[in-house]
Amino acid sequence: MNVQSISSSARWQLPIRQLPDLPESDVHWSDFQEVLELLQFDGHLGQTHHTRVFQRRRLKAGQIALNMGQPFDGLYVVRFGALKTSMTHVDGAEHALAFPMKGDLIGFDGICKNRYLSEVVALTDCDLIKIPSEVLFSPSRADDDVERLAFWAISREIVQEQTTYALTHSAKADVRVARFLRIQSERFVAMGYSPNQFKLPMTRRDIGNHLNVTLETISRAFSALDKLGIISVERREIKILSLDGLRNFER
Amino acid sequence: MNVQSISSSARWQLPIRQLPDLPESDVHWSDFQEVLELLQFDGHLGQTHHTRVFQRRRLKAGQIALNMGQPFDGLYVVRFGALKTSMTHVDGAEHALAFPMKGDLIGFDGICKNRYLSEVVALTDCDLIKIPSEVLFSPSRADDDVERLAFWAISREIVQEQTTYALTHSAKADVRVARFLRIQSERFVAMGYSPNQFKLPMTRRDIGNHLNVTLETISRAFSALDKLGIISVERREIKILSLDGLRNFER
DNA sequence: CGCATGCTTGACTGAACTCAAAGTCCGTGG
DNA sequence: CCACGGACTTTGAGTTCAGTCAAGCATGCG
Secondary structure, X not given: OOHHHOOOOHHHHHHHHOXXXXXXXXXXXXXXXXXXXXXXXXXXXXXXXXXXXXXXXXXXXXXXEEOOOOEOOEEEEEEEOOEEEEEEOOOOOEEEEEOXXXXXXXXHHHOOOOEOOOEXXXXXXXXXXXXXXXXXXXXXXXXXXHHHHHHHHHHXXXXXXXXXXXXXXOOOHHHHHHHHHHHHHHHHHHOOOXXXXXXXXXXXXXXXXXXXXXXXXXXXXXXXXXXXXXXXXXXXXXXXXXXXXXXXXXO | OOHHHOOOOHXXXXXXXXXXXXXXXXXXXXXXXXXXXXXXXXXOOOOOOOOOEEEEEEEOOOOEEEOOOOEOXXXXXXEEOOEEEEEEOOOOOEEEEEOOOOOOEEOHHHOOOOEOOOEEEEOOOEEEEEEEHHHHOOOOHHHHHHHHHHHHHHHHHHHHHHXXXXXXXXXXXXXXXXXXXXXXXXXXXXXXXXXXXXXOOOOHHHHHHHHOOOHHHHHHHHHHHHHOOOEEEEOOEEEEOOHHHHHHHOO
Protein backbone atom coordinates (compact mmCIF):
# COMPACT_ATOMS: atom_id res chain seq x y z
CA MET A 1 0.00 0.00 0.00
CA ASN A 2 0.83 3.63 -0.26
CA VAL A 3 2.04 4.85 3.12
CA GLN A 4 2.07 8.45 2.01
CA SER A 5 -1.63 8.55 1.45
CA ILE A 6 -2.40 8.09 5.12
CA SER A 7 -4.20 11.18 6.29
CA SER A 8 -1.59 13.72 7.15
CA SER A 9 -3.68 15.20 9.89
CA ALA A 10 -4.93 12.01 11.51
CA ARG A 11 -2.82 12.48 14.60
CA TRP A 12 -3.67 15.97 15.74
CA GLN A 13 -7.29 15.78 14.70
CA LEU A 14 -8.10 13.20 17.29
CA PRO A 15 -8.18 15.46 20.35
CA ILE A 16 -10.11 18.11 18.45
CA ARG A 17 -12.90 15.66 17.62
CA GLN A 18 -14.05 15.79 21.19
CA LEU A 19 -14.48 19.56 21.18
CA PRO A 20 -17.74 20.48 22.91
CA ASP A 21 -20.50 22.21 20.98
CA LEU A 22 -20.60 25.95 21.09
CA PRO A 23 -22.62 27.61 23.86
CA GLU A 24 -26.26 28.48 23.15
CA SER A 25 -25.48 32.15 22.78
CA ASP A 26 -23.24 31.43 19.80
CA VAL A 27 -25.93 29.66 17.77
CA HIS A 28 -26.80 31.56 14.59
CA TRP A 29 -29.40 31.10 11.89
CA SER A 30 -29.68 31.56 8.14
CA ASP A 31 -32.91 32.02 6.19
CA PHE A 32 -33.99 30.26 3.01
CA GLN A 33 -33.03 33.24 0.89
CA GLU A 34 -29.41 33.08 2.02
CA VAL A 35 -29.26 29.39 1.17
CA LEU A 36 -30.63 30.12 -2.30
CA GLU A 37 -28.01 32.77 -2.87
CA LEU A 38 -25.17 30.64 -1.56
CA LEU A 39 -26.12 27.78 -3.87
CA GLN A 40 -26.69 30.26 -6.70
CA PHE A 41 -29.95 28.53 -7.49
CA ASP A 42 -31.27 29.55 -10.89
CA GLY A 43 -34.27 27.26 -11.24
CA HIS A 44 -37.93 27.75 -10.55
CA LEU A 45 -39.68 27.24 -7.22
CA GLY A 46 -43.35 27.07 -6.33
CA GLN A 47 -43.65 29.38 -3.39
CA THR A 48 -42.61 33.00 -3.17
CA HIS A 49 -42.44 33.41 0.58
CA HIS A 50 -40.34 31.20 2.80
CA THR A 51 -40.24 31.39 6.56
CA ARG A 52 -38.02 28.41 7.21
CA VAL A 53 -34.68 29.17 8.92
CA PHE A 54 -31.68 26.90 9.27
CA GLN A 55 -29.21 26.53 12.07
CA ARG A 56 -25.56 27.20 11.45
CA ARG A 57 -22.65 25.15 12.61
CA ARG A 58 -19.20 26.63 13.10
CA LEU A 59 -16.06 24.53 12.88
CA LYS A 60 -12.43 25.17 13.71
CA ALA A 61 -9.68 24.12 11.31
CA GLY A 62 -8.98 20.44 11.74
CA GLN A 63 -12.38 19.59 13.20
CA ILE A 64 -14.41 16.76 11.75
CA ALA A 65 -17.70 17.93 10.25
CA LEU A 66 -19.03 14.47 9.47
CA ASN A 67 -17.68 11.07 10.34
CA MET A 68 -17.73 8.11 7.97
CA GLY A 69 -20.59 5.83 9.01
CA GLN A 70 -22.32 8.41 11.18
CA PRO A 71 -26.14 8.43 10.86
CA PHE A 72 -27.50 10.83 8.25
CA ASP A 73 -29.05 13.89 9.84
CA GLY A 74 -29.15 16.33 6.96
CA LEU A 75 -27.34 18.20 4.23
CA TYR A 76 -24.98 21.10 4.84
CA VAL A 77 -24.24 24.16 2.73
CA VAL A 78 -20.86 25.80 3.18
CA ARG A 79 -21.26 29.46 4.21
CA PHE A 80 -17.54 30.08 4.38
CA GLY A 81 -14.29 28.17 4.78
CA ALA A 82 -12.81 25.14 3.04
CA LEU A 83 -13.20 21.45 3.81
CA LYS A 84 -12.08 18.09 2.55
CA THR A 85 -14.32 15.08 1.97
CA SER A 86 -12.46 11.80 1.89
CA MET A 87 -12.81 8.07 2.17
CA THR A 88 -10.26 6.05 4.08
CA HIS A 89 -9.70 2.52 2.85
CA VAL A 90 -9.15 -0.52 5.02
CA ASP A 91 -5.41 -0.31 4.39
CA GLY A 92 -5.28 3.31 5.57
CA ALA A 93 -4.99 4.84 2.12
CA GLU A 94 -6.98 8.04 1.86
CA HIS A 95 -8.92 9.17 -1.17
CA ALA A 96 -9.75 12.88 -1.22
CA LEU A 97 -13.09 13.12 -3.03
CA ALA A 98 -13.52 16.88 -3.04
CA PHE A 99 -12.65 20.15 -1.39
CA PRO A 100 -15.98 21.86 -0.66
CA MET A 101 -15.94 25.63 -0.33
CA LYS A 102 -18.46 28.45 -0.09
CA GLY A 103 -21.72 27.49 -1.79
CA ASP A 104 -20.96 23.77 -1.98
CA LEU A 105 -23.16 21.01 -0.63
CA ILE A 106 -21.97 18.44 1.90
CA GLY A 107 -23.41 15.17 3.08
CA PHE A 108 -25.41 14.13 0.02
CA ASP A 109 -23.82 10.69 0.02
CA GLY A 110 -25.67 9.92 3.25
CA ILE A 111 -29.23 9.88 1.92
CA CYS A 112 -29.24 6.45 0.32
CA LYS A 113 -28.03 4.31 3.22
CA ASN A 114 -29.01 6.78 5.94
CA ARG A 115 -25.41 7.19 7.05
CA TYR A 116 -22.60 9.32 5.71
CA LEU A 117 -20.16 7.35 3.59
CA SER A 118 -17.27 9.76 3.67
CA GLU A 119 -15.46 11.80 6.25
CA VAL A 120 -15.59 15.59 6.05
CA VAL A 121 -12.93 17.62 7.81
CA ALA A 122 -12.53 21.40 8.02
CA LEU A 123 -9.29 22.64 6.46
CA THR A 124 -9.90 26.18 7.67
CA ASP A 125 -12.38 27.63 10.12
CA CYS A 126 -15.79 27.02 8.62
CA ASP A 127 -19.42 28.00 8.86
CA LEU A 128 -22.02 25.49 7.66
CA ILE A 129 -25.77 25.79 7.27
CA LYS A 130 -27.66 22.66 8.16
CA ILE A 131 -30.69 21.46 6.23
CA PRO A 132 -32.00 18.79 8.62
CA SER A 133 -33.36 15.53 7.29
CA GLU A 134 -36.70 16.23 9.04
CA VAL A 135 -37.17 19.25 6.78
CA LEU A 136 -35.76 17.43 3.76
CA PHE A 137 -38.28 14.63 4.04
CA SER A 138 -41.04 16.63 5.65
CA PRO A 139 -44.57 15.61 4.64
CA SER A 140 -45.52 19.27 4.89
CA ARG A 141 -46.21 21.00 1.62
CA ALA A 142 -44.45 24.07 3.00
CA ASP A 143 -41.12 22.30 2.69
CA ASP A 144 -41.57 21.15 -0.89
CA ASP A 145 -39.28 23.89 -2.13
CA VAL A 146 -36.54 22.82 0.26
CA GLU A 147 -36.75 19.32 -1.13
CA ARG A 148 -36.72 20.57 -4.69
CA LEU A 149 -33.76 22.80 -3.99
CA ALA A 150 -31.86 19.90 -2.44
CA PHE A 151 -32.71 17.78 -5.47
CA TRP A 152 -31.26 20.42 -7.76
CA ALA A 153 -28.18 20.95 -5.59
CA ILE A 154 -27.44 17.25 -5.46
CA SER A 155 -27.63 16.98 -9.21
CA ARG A 156 -25.21 19.88 -9.41
CA GLU A 157 -22.84 18.08 -7.08
CA ILE A 158 -22.97 15.01 -9.27
CA VAL A 159 -21.86 17.09 -12.20
CA GLN A 160 -19.09 18.61 -10.10
CA GLU A 161 -18.06 15.13 -9.08
CA GLN A 162 -17.97 13.88 -12.64
CA THR A 163 -15.84 16.85 -13.63
CA THR A 164 -13.24 16.18 -10.98
CA TYR A 165 -13.51 12.49 -11.78
CA ALA A 166 -12.57 13.22 -15.35
CA LEU A 167 -9.76 15.35 -13.98
CA THR A 168 -7.73 12.35 -12.94
CA HIS A 169 -8.23 10.44 -16.16
CA SER A 170 -6.02 9.91 -19.14
CA ALA A 171 -3.43 12.57 -18.56
CA LYS A 172 0.08 12.99 -17.28
CA ALA A 173 0.53 14.08 -13.72
CA ASP A 174 1.51 17.68 -14.47
CA VAL A 175 -1.48 18.05 -16.79
CA ARG A 176 -3.75 16.92 -13.96
CA VAL A 177 -2.18 19.52 -11.70
CA ALA A 178 -2.70 22.20 -14.34
CA ARG A 179 -6.36 21.19 -14.70
CA PHE A 180 -6.76 21.17 -10.95
CA LEU A 181 -5.42 24.71 -10.67
CA ARG A 182 -7.63 25.90 -13.52
CA ILE A 183 -10.69 24.41 -11.84
CA GLN A 184 -9.69 25.90 -8.49
CA SER A 185 -9.36 29.25 -10.19
CA GLU A 186 -12.84 28.92 -11.72
CA ARG A 187 -14.29 27.99 -8.36
CA PHE A 188 -12.75 31.05 -6.73
CA VAL A 189 -14.33 33.16 -9.46
CA ALA A 190 -17.72 31.57 -8.80
CA MET A 191 -17.30 32.53 -5.15
CA GLY A 192 -16.55 36.11 -6.12
CA TYR A 193 -12.81 36.07 -5.54
CA SER A 194 -9.86 36.67 -7.85
CA PRO A 195 -9.19 34.01 -10.50
CA ASN A 196 -5.49 34.86 -10.62
CA GLN A 197 -4.44 34.73 -7.03
CA PHE A 198 -5.57 32.44 -4.24
CA LYS A 199 -4.34 30.43 -1.32
CA LEU A 200 -4.82 26.69 -1.47
CA PRO A 201 -6.44 25.42 1.71
CA MET A 202 -5.11 21.87 1.34
CA THR A 203 -1.68 20.26 1.54
CA ARG A 204 0.29 18.76 -1.33
CA ARG A 205 -0.54 15.37 0.07
CA ASP A 206 -4.27 16.18 -0.04
CA ILE A 207 -3.99 17.28 -3.66
CA GLY A 208 -2.05 14.12 -4.39
CA ASN A 209 -4.71 11.95 -2.79
CA HIS A 210 -7.26 13.81 -4.88
CA LEU A 211 -5.43 13.47 -8.21
CA ASN A 212 -4.07 10.02 -7.46
CA VAL A 213 -0.41 10.92 -7.56
CA THR A 214 2.19 11.32 -4.81
CA LEU A 215 2.88 14.56 -2.99
CA GLU A 216 6.37 14.69 -4.54
CA THR A 217 4.83 14.62 -8.00
CA ILE A 218 2.52 17.50 -7.04
CA SER A 219 5.47 19.47 -5.76
CA ARG A 220 7.48 18.80 -8.92
CA ALA A 221 4.53 19.75 -11.13
CA PHE A 222 4.13 23.04 -9.27
CA SER A 223 7.84 23.74 -9.69
CA ALA A 224 7.68 22.87 -13.38
CA LEU A 225 4.72 25.20 -14.02
CA ASP A 226 6.52 27.89 -12.05
CA LYS A 227 9.69 27.50 -14.15
CA LEU A 228 7.59 27.75 -17.32
CA GLY A 229 6.31 31.10 -16.06
CA ILE A 230 2.69 29.93 -16.13
CA ILE A 231 2.16 30.24 -12.41
CA SER A 232 4.01 31.46 -9.38
CA VAL A 233 4.08 29.23 -6.33
CA GLU A 234 4.98 30.35 -2.82
CA ARG A 235 4.00 27.51 -0.53
CA ARG A 236 0.19 27.51 -0.77
CA GLU A 237 -0.05 30.94 -2.30
CA ILE A 238 -0.75 30.55 -6.02
CA LYS A 239 -0.59 33.27 -8.66
CA ILE A 240 -1.73 32.36 -12.13
CA LEU A 241 0.45 34.42 -14.46
CA SER A 242 -1.05 33.10 -17.70
CA LEU A 243 -4.44 31.44 -17.70
CA ASP A 244 -4.02 30.75 -21.41
CA GLY A 245 -0.70 29.09 -20.71
CA LEU A 246 -2.40 26.94 -18.13
CA ARG A 247 -5.15 25.94 -20.55
CA ASN A 248 -2.66 25.16 -23.31
CA PHE A 249 -0.73 23.00 -20.92
CA GLU A 250 -3.83 20.86 -20.34
CA ARG A 251 -3.57 18.93 -23.58
CA MET B 1 -3.11 12.45 -26.36
CA ASN B 2 -4.14 8.86 -26.07
CA VAL B 3 -5.37 7.67 -29.43
CA GLN B 4 -6.49 4.37 -28.03
CA SER B 5 -9.09 5.93 -25.85
CA ILE B 6 -11.08 7.18 -28.82
CA SER B 7 -14.41 5.43 -28.75
CA SER B 8 -13.91 2.15 -30.48
CA SER B 9 -17.38 2.12 -31.85
CA ALA B 10 -17.58 5.72 -33.01
CA ARG B 11 -17.54 4.77 -36.65
CA TRP B 12 -20.29 2.22 -36.91
CA GLN B 13 -22.53 3.89 -34.37
CA LEU B 14 -23.08 6.87 -36.59
CA PRO B 15 -25.53 5.27 -39.05
CA ILE B 16 -27.37 3.55 -36.19
CA ARG B 17 -28.01 6.84 -34.44
CA GLN B 18 -30.56 7.71 -37.06
CA LEU B 19 -32.59 4.56 -36.51
CA PRO B 20 -36.29 5.42 -36.49
CA ASP B 21 -38.36 4.90 -33.36
CA LEU B 22 -40.21 1.66 -33.05
CA PRO B 23 -43.75 1.51 -34.47
CA GLU B 24 -46.64 2.38 -32.15
CA SER B 25 -47.59 -1.25 -31.75
CA ASP B 26 -44.26 -2.00 -30.14
CA VAL B 27 -44.63 0.55 -27.36
CA HIS B 28 -44.83 -1.08 -23.94
CA TRP B 29 -45.45 0.23 -20.44
CA SER B 30 -44.26 -0.48 -16.92
CA ASP B 31 -46.11 0.38 -13.73
CA PHE B 32 -44.75 2.05 -10.60
CA GLN B 33 -44.49 -1.27 -8.81
CA GLU B 34 -42.10 -2.67 -11.42
CA VAL B 35 -39.90 0.40 -11.13
CA LEU B 36 -39.79 -0.01 -7.36
CA GLU B 37 -38.75 -3.62 -7.69
CA LEU B 38 -36.14 -2.91 -10.33
CA LEU B 39 -34.54 -0.23 -8.18
CA GLN B 40 -34.90 -2.48 -5.12
CA PHE B 41 -36.28 0.46 -3.19
CA ASP B 42 -36.30 -0.26 0.53
CA GLY B 43 -37.39 3.11 1.94
CA HIS B 44 -40.75 4.47 2.95
CA LEU B 45 -43.28 6.14 0.68
CA GLY B 46 -46.42 8.09 1.50
CA GLN B 47 -49.00 6.56 -0.77
CA THR B 48 -49.98 2.93 -0.98
CA HIS B 49 -51.65 2.93 -4.36
CA HIS B 50 -49.98 4.15 -7.52
CA THR B 51 -51.62 4.37 -10.90
CA ARG B 52 -48.80 6.04 -12.80
CA VAL B 53 -47.34 4.02 -15.68
CA PHE B 54 -44.12 4.67 -17.57
CA GLN B 55 -43.26 4.19 -21.20
CA ARG B 56 -40.48 1.82 -22.15
CA ARG B 57 -37.77 2.41 -24.69
CA ARG B 58 -36.04 -0.43 -26.48
CA LEU B 59 -32.53 -0.06 -27.89
CA LYS B 60 -30.39 -2.20 -30.13
CA ALA B 61 -26.74 -2.84 -29.30
CA GLY B 62 -24.66 0.12 -30.39
CA GLN B 63 -27.51 2.60 -30.32
CA ILE B 64 -27.15 5.86 -28.43
CA ALA B 65 -29.59 6.18 -25.53
CA LEU B 66 -28.64 9.75 -24.63
CA ASN B 67 -26.38 12.20 -26.36
CA MET B 68 -24.04 14.53 -24.55
CA GLY B 69 -25.61 17.98 -24.46
CA GLN B 70 -29.09 16.79 -25.39
CA PRO B 71 -31.91 18.50 -23.43
CA PHE B 72 -32.95 16.72 -20.25
CA ASP B 73 -36.26 14.94 -20.66
CA GLY B 74 -36.23 12.51 -17.77
CA LEU B 75 -34.54 9.69 -15.92
CA TYR B 76 -34.33 6.14 -17.19
CA VAL B 77 -34.28 2.85 -15.29
CA VAL B 78 -32.63 -0.11 -16.99
CA ARG B 79 -35.08 -3.00 -17.32
CA PHE B 80 -32.58 -5.26 -19.05
CA GLY B 81 -29.36 -5.04 -21.02
CA ALA B 82 -26.06 -3.29 -20.45
CA LEU B 83 -24.97 0.23 -21.36
CA LYS B 84 -22.00 2.52 -21.09
CA THR B 85 -22.06 6.13 -19.91
CA SER B 86 -19.05 8.14 -20.99
CA MET B 87 -17.71 11.61 -21.49
CA THR B 88 -15.62 12.43 -24.53
CA HIS B 89 -13.00 15.11 -24.04
CA VAL B 90 -12.11 17.78 -26.56
CA ASP B 91 -9.06 15.77 -27.59
CA GLY B 92 -11.16 12.69 -28.33
CA ALA B 93 -10.16 10.80 -25.19
CA GLU B 94 -13.07 8.89 -23.75
CA HIS B 95 -13.78 8.43 -20.09
CA ALA B 96 -16.13 5.55 -19.28
CA LEU B 97 -18.03 6.67 -16.18
CA ALA B 98 -20.11 3.58 -15.58
CA PHE B 99 -21.70 0.50 -17.11
CA PRO B 100 -25.37 0.63 -16.10
CA MET B 101 -27.23 -2.65 -16.00
CA LYS B 102 -30.61 -3.94 -14.82
CA GLY B 103 -31.92 -1.78 -11.97
CA ASP B 104 -29.52 1.11 -12.54
CA LEU B 105 -30.51 4.71 -13.09
CA ILE B 106 -29.51 6.71 -16.15
CA GLY B 107 -29.60 10.41 -16.92
CA PHE B 108 -29.32 11.88 -13.43
CA ASP B 109 -26.49 14.17 -14.52
CA GLY B 110 -28.96 16.07 -16.66
CA ILE B 111 -31.09 17.61 -13.95
CA CYS B 112 -28.79 20.42 -12.91
CA LYS B 113 -28.13 22.09 -16.26
CA ASN B 114 -31.24 20.70 -17.97
CA ARG B 115 -29.12 18.80 -20.47
CA TYR B 116 -27.37 15.47 -20.28
CA LEU B 117 -23.65 15.82 -19.66
CA SER B 118 -22.57 12.35 -20.70
CA GLU B 119 -23.26 10.03 -23.59
CA VAL B 120 -25.05 6.76 -22.95
CA VAL B 121 -24.71 3.95 -25.46
CA ALA B 122 -26.23 0.49 -25.41
CA LEU B 123 -23.65 -2.30 -25.31
CA THR B 124 -26.30 -4.98 -25.74
CA ASP B 125 -29.95 -4.82 -26.70
CA CYS B 126 -31.65 -2.89 -23.92
CA ASP B 127 -34.99 -2.03 -22.45
CA LEU B 128 -35.31 1.22 -20.51
CA ILE B 129 -38.17 2.66 -18.49
CA LYS B 130 -38.56 6.40 -18.82
CA ILE B 131 -39.50 8.62 -15.90
CA PRO B 132 -40.29 11.85 -17.75
CA SER B 133 -39.25 15.20 -16.33
CA GLU B 134 -42.90 16.32 -16.36
CA VAL B 135 -43.69 13.64 -13.79
CA LEU B 136 -40.46 14.23 -11.91
CA PHE B 137 -41.23 17.88 -11.39
CA SER B 138 -44.98 17.61 -11.38
CA PRO B 139 -46.80 20.02 -9.06
CA SER B 140 -49.31 17.27 -8.43
CA ARG B 141 -49.23 15.68 -5.02
CA ALA B 142 -49.91 12.33 -6.68
CA ASP B 143 -46.40 12.30 -8.07
CA ASP B 144 -44.65 13.11 -4.81
CA ASP B 145 -43.63 9.49 -4.40
CA VAL B 146 -42.05 9.44 -7.84
CA GLU B 147 -39.98 12.45 -6.90
CA ARG B 148 -39.00 10.92 -3.58
CA LEU B 149 -38.06 7.67 -5.28
CA ALA B 150 -35.92 9.51 -7.81
CA PHE B 151 -34.26 11.42 -4.97
CA TRP B 152 -33.39 8.16 -3.26
CA ALA B 153 -32.20 6.50 -6.47
CA ILE B 154 -29.95 9.42 -7.32
CA SER B 155 -28.36 9.31 -3.89
CA ARG B 156 -27.75 5.62 -4.45
CA GLU B 157 -26.11 6.37 -7.76
CA ILE B 158 -23.81 8.87 -6.08
CA VAL B 159 -22.66 6.16 -3.71
CA GLN B 160 -22.14 3.81 -6.62
CA GLU B 161 -20.17 6.51 -8.38
CA GLN B 162 -17.97 7.14 -5.38
CA THR B 163 -17.30 3.44 -5.07
CA THR B 164 -16.12 3.10 -8.64
CA TYR B 165 -14.26 6.37 -8.25
CA ALA B 166 -12.29 4.88 -5.36
CA LEU B 167 -11.75 1.88 -7.60
CA THR B 168 -9.24 3.68 -9.74
CA HIS B 169 -7.32 5.20 -6.87
CA SER B 170 -4.04 4.27 -5.27
CA ALA B 171 -3.56 0.81 -6.62
CA LYS B 172 -1.62 -1.02 -9.26
CA ALA B 173 -3.36 -1.79 -12.52
CA ASP B 174 -3.93 -5.48 -11.86
CA VAL B 175 -5.42 -4.70 -8.45
CA ARG B 176 -7.87 -2.31 -10.10
CA VAL B 177 -8.85 -5.04 -12.51
CA ALA B 178 -9.35 -7.49 -9.63
CA ARG B 179 -11.56 -4.94 -7.83
CA PHE B 180 -13.47 -4.28 -11.01
CA LEU B 181 -14.21 -7.97 -11.45
CA ARG B 182 -15.25 -8.34 -7.82
CA ILE B 183 -17.64 -5.41 -8.15
CA GLN B 184 -19.01 -6.78 -11.41
CA SER B 185 -19.59 -10.08 -9.65
CA GLU B 186 -21.45 -8.35 -6.82
CA ARG B 187 -23.59 -6.47 -9.29
CA PHE B 188 -24.53 -9.67 -11.09
CA VAL B 189 -25.55 -11.12 -7.72
CA ALA B 190 -27.71 -8.06 -7.02
CA MET B 191 -29.42 -8.67 -10.36
CA GLY B 192 -30.09 -12.27 -9.43
CA TYR B 193 -27.45 -13.89 -11.58
CA SER B 194 -24.45 -16.06 -10.73
CA PRO B 195 -21.53 -14.36 -8.95
CA ASN B 196 -19.02 -16.85 -10.35
CA GLN B 197 -19.70 -16.79 -14.04
CA PHE B 198 -20.72 -13.94 -16.27
CA LYS B 199 -20.13 -12.38 -19.65
CA LEU B 200 -18.66 -8.89 -19.70
CA PRO B 201 -20.71 -6.64 -21.98
CA MET B 202 -17.86 -4.20 -22.61
CA THR B 203 -14.56 -4.32 -24.49
CA ARG B 204 -11.08 -4.27 -22.94
CA ARG B 205 -10.77 -0.73 -24.19
CA ASP B 206 -13.98 0.27 -22.36
CA ILE B 207 -12.68 -1.27 -19.15
CA GLY B 208 -9.39 0.52 -19.68
CA ASN B 209 -11.13 3.85 -20.18
CA HIS B 210 -13.05 3.15 -17.00
CA LEU B 211 -10.03 2.19 -14.87
CA ASN B 212 -7.71 4.67 -16.52
CA VAL B 213 -5.27 2.19 -17.96
CA THR B 214 -4.66 0.98 -21.51
CA LEU B 215 -6.43 -1.96 -23.06
CA GLU B 216 -3.16 -3.88 -23.21
CA THR B 217 -2.78 -3.53 -19.47
CA ILE B 218 -6.29 -4.89 -18.96
CA SER B 219 -5.54 -7.84 -21.19
CA ARG B 220 -2.29 -8.55 -19.34
CA ALA B 221 -3.99 -8.29 -15.96
CA PHE B 222 -6.67 -10.76 -17.06
CA SER B 223 -3.98 -13.16 -18.25
CA ALA B 224 -2.07 -12.77 -14.97
CA LEU B 225 -5.16 -13.50 -12.84
CA ASP B 226 -5.89 -16.46 -15.09
CA LYS B 227 -2.36 -17.84 -14.65
CA LEU B 228 -2.72 -17.47 -10.88
CA GLY B 229 -5.80 -19.67 -11.06
CA ILE B 230 -8.01 -16.96 -9.55
CA ILE B 231 -10.19 -16.53 -12.62
CA SER B 232 -10.65 -18.13 -15.98
CA VAL B 233 -10.88 -15.82 -18.98
CA GLU B 234 -12.22 -16.80 -22.36
CA ARG B 235 -12.64 -13.58 -24.31
CA ARG B 236 -15.51 -11.86 -22.44
CA GLU B 237 -16.63 -14.94 -20.58
CA ILE B 238 -15.35 -14.71 -17.00
CA LYS B 239 -15.35 -17.50 -14.42
CA ILE B 240 -14.29 -16.57 -10.92
CA LEU B 241 -12.57 -19.68 -9.57
CA SER B 242 -11.72 -18.20 -6.17
CA LEU B 243 -13.55 -15.17 -4.86
CA ASP B 244 -11.29 -15.20 -1.80
CA GLY B 245 -8.26 -15.22 -4.05
CA LEU B 246 -9.70 -12.23 -5.87
CA ARG B 247 -10.29 -10.36 -2.60
CA ASN B 248 -6.81 -11.16 -1.32
CA PHE B 249 -5.36 -9.87 -4.54
CA GLU B 250 -7.00 -6.48 -3.95
CA ARG B 251 -4.49 -5.32 -1.38
C1' DC C 1 13.67 27.74 21.07
C1' DG C 2 12.76 23.14 19.57
C1' DC C 3 10.17 19.97 17.28
C1' DA C 4 6.71 18.34 14.08
C1' DT C 5 4.75 19.08 9.79
C1' DG C 6 5.01 20.49 5.27
C1' DC C 7 7.63 21.26 1.13
C1' DT C 8 11.42 20.71 -2.26
C1' DT C 9 14.82 18.29 -4.87
C1' DG C 10 17.76 14.37 -6.36
C1' DA C 11 18.86 9.50 -7.70
C1' DC C 12 17.18 5.17 -8.63
C1' DT C 13 13.71 1.77 -9.78
C1' DG C 14 9.80 -0.30 -11.53
C1' DA C 15 5.21 -0.25 -13.52
C1' DA C 16 2.55 1.07 -17.25
C1' DC C 17 2.50 3.15 -21.92
C1' DT C 18 3.73 2.88 -26.76
C1' DC C 19 4.53 0.56 -30.83
C1' DA C 20 4.23 -3.61 -33.31
C1' DA C 21 2.75 -8.09 -34.94
C1' DA C 22 -0.16 -11.94 -35.08
C1' DG C 23 -4.22 -14.57 -33.94
C1' DT C 24 -9.47 -14.93 -32.98
C1' DC C 25 -14.16 -13.95 -33.42
C1' DC C 26 -18.24 -12.32 -35.72
C1' DG C 27 -21.20 -10.01 -38.89
C1' DT C 28 -21.88 -8.94 -43.64
C1' DG C 29 -22.22 -9.55 -48.34
C1' DG C 30 -21.42 -12.30 -52.32
C1' DC D 1 -23.00 -21.23 -47.16
C1' DC D 2 -18.60 -19.53 -47.12
C1' DA D 3 -15.19 -16.02 -47.58
C1' DC D 4 -13.78 -11.67 -46.32
C1' DG D 5 -12.83 -7.78 -43.44
C1' DG D 6 -13.00 -5.21 -39.38
C1' DA D 7 -12.99 -5.14 -34.60
C1' DC D 8 -11.24 -7.25 -30.66
C1' DT D 9 -7.64 -9.56 -28.14
C1' DT D 10 -3.14 -11.30 -26.86
C1' DT D 11 1.75 -11.04 -26.34
C1' DG D 12 6.43 -9.10 -26.82
C1' DA D 13 10.17 -5.42 -26.66
C1' DG D 14 11.67 -0.94 -25.71
C1' DT D 15 10.85 3.49 -23.42
C1' DT D 16 9.06 6.85 -20.39
C1' DC D 17 6.91 8.55 -16.52
C1' DA D 18 5.83 8.52 -11.85
C1' DG D 19 6.71 6.08 -7.41
C1' DT D 20 10.10 5.19 -3.75
C1' DC D 21 13.64 6.36 -0.71
C1' DA D 22 16.40 9.83 1.19
C1' DA D 23 18.17 14.24 2.62
C1' DG D 24 17.66 18.97 3.71
C1' DC D 25 15.18 23.32 4.34
C1' DA D 26 11.19 26.25 5.76
C1' DT D 27 7.43 27.26 8.67
C1' DG D 28 4.61 27.60 12.49
C1' DC D 29 3.01 26.15 16.91
C1' DG D 30 3.65 25.22 21.70
